[in-house]
Amino acid sequence: MSDSCFVVRLNRYLDLTPTEKTAIASLEREPREYASGNTLWQEGDDLSELLIVHQGWALSESRLSTGKRQILRFHFSGDLIGASGIAFRDAPSSIVAATDMVVCRFPRRALGETFIQHPRLAALFFSISQMESIDLYDRLRALGRSEGKARLANLFLSIAARMRAVSGQHNPVVRIPLTQSDLGDAVGLTQVHVNRLIRQMTEEKLITRNRSTVTLLDEPRLIEISRFIDRFSSLDSSWFPSPRG
Amino acid sequence: MSDSCFVVRLNRYLDLTPTEKTAIASLEREPREYASGNTLWQEGDDLSELLIVHQGWALSESRLSTGKRQILRFHFSGDLIGASGIAFRDAPSSIVAATDMVVCRFPRRALGETFIQHPRLAALFFSISQMESIDLYDRLRALGRSEGKARLANLFLSIAARMRAVSGQHNPVVRIPLTQSDLGDAVGLTQVHVNRLIRQMTEEKLITRNRSTVTLLDEPRLIEISRFIDRFSSLDSSWFPSPRG
DNA sequence: CGAGCTTTTGAATCGCCTCAAGGCCGGTGG
DNA sequence: CCACCGGCCTTGAGGCGATTCAAAAGCTCG
Structure with missing residues (x-):
């Protein structure tokens, strides 16, 4: 049996034993498919399962009663979706497929059993969830304390960093299947202003963008503008218990 | 031996067994004291211990190279500080005492042992860390998609909610030992603008503030303005393994 | 009583938003 | 095969929210 994508993902951080x-x-239960644009679940839905992304992109979003939308996180291959709702019964955000997707389901109750059998x-x-918290810290800092161009630069760099960690390749061309509206809802700007910023950044030869690809032309300057820090490279497992089996 | 404050905190969510x-x-190791304004650790420091707040307030903050500061989180009695840095060796943010504090230290390695002995x-x-992620989602949404007054309202309400969860009391007067600069750095506004907004909110009889207390005069309207959701009330433990010992 | 914070207030400016209209491009149906 | 339609992108004009700079007026503590 070939490794599931979740195993591949976890194995990136730790040498898993065969038992693990x-x-x-x-x-992982049988996979399920969703077409681009579909909603996997909505804010407030009752969660009995977690999902693991097999293929495609999803994004979690939350809507204000004014109709405005904030995109909270992007989910790629190997990501566990729904963990943030595990402390409660209800989902704190909606999940929408940004591309066609294949996801595996993962019963929530099974998590308890795993905690007993495999402390490691x-x-x-726990560690991965803390990494995600740090990612949120970085985004909070970007939204709270930097201007539009820096926010966009930060977003592009952080998506690129995550994609590169998966692929192992360092390509300046990054596939980002998001509209200008999506980008705006992710960084707290309007679609119109995102458009103007992208034009500016293009004129300054920082990036180019068409359709669903963004090319990072001048990464050093992008990093400088946005004060981006790549967090996803390594994990400290020195405090982990030793493996069983 | 009387319960430590960490036990009290955890016991709020779960009936802990005597063994647990x-x-x-x-x-918990011997407590240590810090005076208001002191830095417990700095961004980038090597973390060998986690801290548990016994008394007082701390805040975690991060600075941009421009000198601007973003406050990421507030830490109250019973909070575990430094978990977000556990995935890495280095602290992702600085911790500063907002009042005089007493903290207990907690060796990082001990966490592994705890995971083995006490899966519950x-x-x-894990759940508590997910709750904190959701708190971050809410703040991200506030910073990205609402204007100044709503951001401040949200901040005041969320601090009040956390304080009330600890005290068990529902008092409109909330002690918030933060300057206008601190408030600004928490919600992504300048000190000057925070001042103007507080004046407006005072005129509208939403709040009053002097020194380190804020009084919530009209909570329904504050909630309406900021779309605040109180997340910290309950925890779903239905998937937890059963206790040992 | 003075030093050093915090707070208050004004004036000018800028980043971003809203409203609005038009252009592009891909897909669908006649 | 072309006409049309709906999403997406582009661009302009005007306005508001928030910032910067600056200066002065409390507080608090030694």
Whole structure:
């Protein structure tokens, strides 16, 4: 049996034992497909399952009663979706497919069993969730304390960093299947202003963008503008319990 | 031995067994004191210990190279500080005492042992960290998609909600030992503008503020303005493993 | 009582928003 | 095969929210 995408993802941070791999793989239920634009679940829905992204992109978003939307996070291959709702019964945000997707389901109750049988995996889950918190810190700082151009630069760099961590390649061309509206809702700007900023950044030879690809032309300057810090490179597992089995 | 403040905090979400309580309490090392304004650690410092707030307020902050500051989180009694840095060796943010404080230290390695011995506690740690992620989602939404007055209203309400969850009391007067600069750095506004907004909100009889207390005069309207959602009331532990010992 | 914070207030400016209209491009149906 | 339609992108004009700079007026503590 070939490794599931979740195993591949977790294995990036830790050398999983065969037992651990089997344990994780056995949690994944049959995959399900969603077409681009579909809603996987909505804010407030009751969550009995978590999802693991097999293929495609999803984004979690939340709407204000004014109709405005904030995009909270992007989910790529190997990401666990819904963990942030595990402390509550209800989903804190909606999940929407940004491209066609394949996701595996993962029963929520199974998580408890995993915590007992595989403390090292529990530690890994905990660590990954902390990495995501740090990612949120960085975005908070970007939204709170930097202007439009820097916010966009930060967004492009952080998406690129995550994609590159998965692919292992360092390509200046990044596939970002988002409209200008989406970008705006992610960084707290209007679509119109995103358009103007992208034009400016193009004139300054920082990036180019067409359709769903963004090319990072001048990464050093993008990093300088946005004070981007790449967090996703390594994980400190020195405090983890030792593996079983 | 009386319950440590960390036990009290965790016990709010789960009925801890005596064994679990002992396990947690034994992790806490001798307390240490910090005066208001002191820095407990700085962005980039090597973290070998986590801290638990015994008394007082701390805030985690991060500085841009422009000198601007973003306050990322507030830490109250019972909060675990530094978990977000556990995935890495280095602290992602600085911690500063907002009042005089007493904190207990908690060796990072001990966390691994706890995960083995007490899977239910591991699940609880995981859940609490997810609650904090959701809190970050809410702040991200506030910073990205609402204007100044709503951001401040949101901040005041969320601090009040957390304080009330600890105290069990519902008092309109909330002690918030922060300057206008601090408030600005938390919600992404300048001190000057925070001042003007507070004056407006005072004129509209939404709040009053002097020194380090804020009085919430009209909570329904504050909630309406800011679309505040109180997340910290309950925890879903239905998926937790059963207790040992 | 003075030093050093915090707060208050004004004036000018800028970043971003809203409203609005038009252009592009791909897909669908006649 | 072309006409049309709906999403997306582009661009302009005007306005508002928030910033910067600046200066003065409390507070608090030694």
